[in-house]
Amino acid sequence: EVVFRKKIPGVRYTDSLSFVLPIEAIRDKGINKLTITVDADGTVDEFYETNNTISKEFVVYEDEIRPVYPYDFSIINKQNIKLVASTANAFSAMKEYIMEIDTTELFNSPLKISKTLKSIGGAIEFEPGLTFIDGKVYYWRVAQTPTTGVINWRSSSFFYFADKGAGFNQSHLYQHLKSKSNQIYLDSSSSVWHFENQSNDLFIRHGSWVTSTAEETGVTVTVNNNSLIYNTCAFSSLVFNVFDPKTFKPWRNVTTNGQGLYDSWANNCFRGREYNFEFRYTDTSSRRKMMHFIRNVIPDGAFVIVRSFTLDPTTFPNHPSAKPSDWISDTALYGTGNSLYHLLKNARLSSIDSMNKLRQFVFVYQKGSDSFEPHWALTDGMTDDITLQVDIKTPNKSGKIMSPKFGPAKSWKEFQWKGTSIDLQHSDKPLVNILGYKQNGNVDTLFRNITSNDLKVDISSINPVVYPFLQLHLTNEDTVNYTPYQLDYWRLTYDPVPEGALAPNVFLSMKDTVEAGEPLEFKVAFKNVSPTPFDSVQVKLTVINRNNVPHILQDYRYKPLAENDTLTVVQHLNSNQFIGLNSLFLDVNPDNDQPEQYHFNNFAYRNFYVIADTLNPLMDVTFDNVHILNNDIISPKPDILIKLKDEAKWKLLNDTSLINIKVRYPDGSSRPFYFNNTDTLRFNSAQSSNDNTATINFRPHFNQDGTYE
Numbered sequence: 001e002v003v004f005r006k007k008i009p010g011v012r013y014t015d016s017l018s019f020v021l022p023i024e025a026i027r028d029k030g031i032n033k034l035t036i037t038v039d040a041d042g043t044v045d046e047f048y049e050t051n052n053t054i055s056k057e058f059v060v061y062e063d064e065i066r067p068v069y070p071y072d073f074s075i076i077n078k079q080n081i082k083l084v085a086s087t088a089n090a091f092s093a094m095k096e097y098i099m100e101i102d103t104t105e106l107f108n109s110p111l112k113i114s115k116t117l118k119s120i121g122g123a124i125e126f127e128p129g130l131t132f133i134d135g136k137v138y139y140w141r142v143a144q145t146p147t148t149g150v151i152n153w154r155s156s157s158f159f160y161f162a163d164k165g166a167g168f169n170q171s172h173l174y175q176h177l178k179s180k181s182n183q184i185y186l187d188s189s190s191s192v193w194h195f196e197n198q199s200n201d202l203f204i205r206h207g208s209w210v211t212s213t214a215e216e217t218g219v220t221v222t223v224n225n226n227s228l229i230y231n232t233c234a235f236s237s238l239v240f241n242v243f244d245p246k247t248f249k250p251w252r253n254v255t256t257n258g259q260g261l262y263d264s265w266a267n268n269c270f271r272g273r274e275y276n277f278e279f280r281y282t283d284t285s286s287r288r289k290m291m292h293f294i295r296n297v298i299p300d301g302a303f304v305i306v307r308s309f310t311l312d313p314t315t316f317p318n319h320p321s322a323k324p325s326d327w328i329s330d331t332a333l334y335g336t337g338n339s340l341y342h343l344l345k346n347a348r349l350s351s352i353d354s355m356n357k358l359r360q361f362v363f364v365y366q367k368g369s370d371s372f373e374p375h376w377a378l379t380d381g382m383t384d385d386i387t388l389q390v391d392i393k394t395p396n397k398s399g400k401i402m403s404p405k406f407g408p409a410k411s412w413k414e415f416q417w418k419g420t421s422i423d424l425q426h427s428d429k430p431l432v433n434i435l436g437y438k439q440n441g442n443v444d445t446l447f448r449n450i451t452s453n454d455l456k457v458d459i460s461s462i463n464p465v466v467y468p469f470l471q472l473h474l475t476n477e478d479t480v481n482y483t484p485y486q487l488d489y490w491r492l493t494y495d496p497v498p499e500g501a502l503a504p505n506v507f508l509s510m511k512d513t514v515e516a517g518e519p520l521e522f523k524v525a526f527k528n529v530s531p532t533p534f535d536s537v538q539v540k541l542t543v544i545n546r547n548n549v550p551h552i553l554q555d556y557r558y559k560p561l562a563e564n565d566t567l568t569v570v571q572h573l574n575s576n577q578f579i580g581l582n583s584l585f586l587d588v589n590p591d592n593d594q595p596e597q598y599h600f601n602n603f604a605y606r607n608f609y610v611i612a613d614t615l616n617p618l619m620d621v622t623f624d625n626v627h628i629l630n631n632d633i634i635s636p637k638p639d640i641l642i643k644l645k646d647e648a649k650w651k652l653l654n655d656t657s658l659i660n661i662k663v664r665y666p667d668g669s670s671r672p673f674y675f676n677n678t679d680t681l682r683f684n685s686a687q688s689s690n691d692n693t694a695t696i697n698f699r700p701h702f703n704q705d706g707t708y709e
Contacts, residue, residue, distance in 0.1 A: 092121030184399025230272030300368030436467030666706025
């Protein structure tokens with residue numbers, strides 16, 4: 001991601017630039033690399049372009065604790081395991097941590113167990129305190145116990161499958177909810193998969209033919225931007241357009257021998273009437289046919305458009321009209337509450353009583369549904385137009401489920417899955433693809449179109465070095481019942497990679513402040529918290545000094561690490577080389593030297609300070625046991641004793657390189673004297689930090705008279 005790109009004023013010689021980069025907690029946690037490039041597009045001519053880029057790694061961590069073993073979604077086949085969590089800051093101070101385990105992610109069942117313990121940072125282990133039930137999914141979560149406020153939980157789940165192989169599994173409601181989905185969802189109350197609804201745009205333009213509109217486009221029904229339905233044929237009528245509640249396709253009417261389906265009016269007068277079911281409302285017989293169509297032909301769930309087509313009696317005197325108040329009279333024939341008026345009112349056309357004058361109406365409802373809110377619109381009279389737009393939801397016929405990425409693996413073995421159809425007519429078409437993720441993030445589809453008949457598929461041909469992570473994609477389609485195939489579970493079996501964590505809570509030894517010269521030793525434990533052994537473990541240790549210069553002190557391998565075994569990273573540092581404030585950076589298994597489940601708990605920073613020695617040693621000189629003054633007279637063969645005393649107890653005066661002795665003779669010549677095992681010059685080193693004093697016995701022969709220096 002490019003976070004800054006800008007032209008700056010020309011630099012004549014040298015300049016410094018400062019930037020403030022925002023940190024996004026979720027995105028930036030972990031190891032990051034910042035790359036800075038000057039003249040990124042190469043537009044400026046230079047002698048060398050190779051020195052325009054520099055990169056710097058830095059770590060962002062949150063002071064949190066995360067589950068690390070069992071791995072999320074893993075299959076566990078043994079009892080009496082420990083639940084292991086790691087602190088993101090390995091050197092976190094003493095805190096109280098809480099763990100909960102249950103058979104639901106809501107953590108509200110009678111089986112829930114809670115435990116707390118206090119520890120410094122590192123690998124925090126909890127005894128679950130229960131016997132696992134075969135075939136059961138368990139959820140567990142950990143957090144730092146807060147002093148106030150909400151607990152910041154981090155959760156994980158595993159599946160107990162006694163005596164079966166290791167792998168990854170999704171089989172329980174809250175595990176499936178961790179999958180991504182497209183046009184399909186899992187109802188958490190019923191644990192049933194449903195296709196999501198899709199929106200259908202219904203736009204109706206209506207008015208009185210000739211007196212308000214004389215164009216076919218003025219009387220239209222447009223479905224998803226497609227004008228399908230236009231005017232009518234008979235007039236003095238109600239026209240019904242019926243839409244399938246799944247496909248949202250309108251019913252087609254067919255005219256045979258001058259009669260439409262279900263005793264409707266012939267609809268073959270012009271194009272655009274193919275989907276009209278028209279019934280005149282002017283006589284009892286026609287209204288009875290209409291009532292039969294509404295009550296017995298239109299099925300529950302269908303979406304219905306009702307449009308009135310009344311012509312202006314002045315313009316069209318031969319086309320009579322009838323108002324809803326006239327339709328009520330049919331109750332004399334069919335009984336109380338049984339008329340076209342009552343059917344429409346019971347369908348929740350509540351404005352039907354306002355149609356006591358000549359006007360047009362449009363009514364949209366779903367038969368037998370209380371969840372769909374009816375919509376309608378009415379003209380003021382016979383000369384104005386109306387529009388009505390309705391968003392209608394219908395189910396999709398397909399959807400996709402995408403699992404989390406599973407891995408990494410030492411080897412892949414088998415894909416297993418199972419599901420059911422909830423329809424008597426099995427019209428589901430579920431197909432699974434297995435996708436492989438490379439180290440660089442590129443994705444390839446490795447297995448395609450695995451059907452519900454293939455309950456087990458051998459995937460051992462997948463190279464885990466090339467594809468350490470796999471993801472499962474289920475394409476779910478049902479073009480008949482519009483109900484998806486019910487995924488019960490899917491699993492991947494494999495040979496797992498190990499998981500290790502820095503464990504200062506097991507062992508840590510290091511001072512944070514020392515004096516210059518004081519021995520400085522860093523020791524910390526690294527523990528294999530998984531049942532899978534490590535090969536020889538690569539360790540990299542770097543010290544970044546006060547000038548921000550890195551010094552790699554250690555980059556080699558330790559012993560292989562068996563299950564639950566621990567190694568100790570040891571480093572002796574020469575404090576004289578790191579005066580001031582320093583940062584020690586430890587990275588175990590750097591650069592994914594060998595596959596491992598997590599890496600956030602393998603690296604850590606620790607600051608240490610080396611106090612500089614700012615006082616020079618004190619020197620005392622005597623000539624034949626006498627302190628002399630300048631220009632005093634001495635013997636030609638003096639016994640000169642030089643004493644050096646230093647308050648720095650960690651920098652013993654034990655090296656002759658600390659002293660240089662040179663004598664200037666009266667004739668102006670100079671002669672250096674060396675410690676070469678002669679009686680002339682002898683060095684007696686300091687023996688203890690309690691008395692850091694060294695002495696030099698100097699017995700020269702001065703054979704010239706005059707002044708010596």
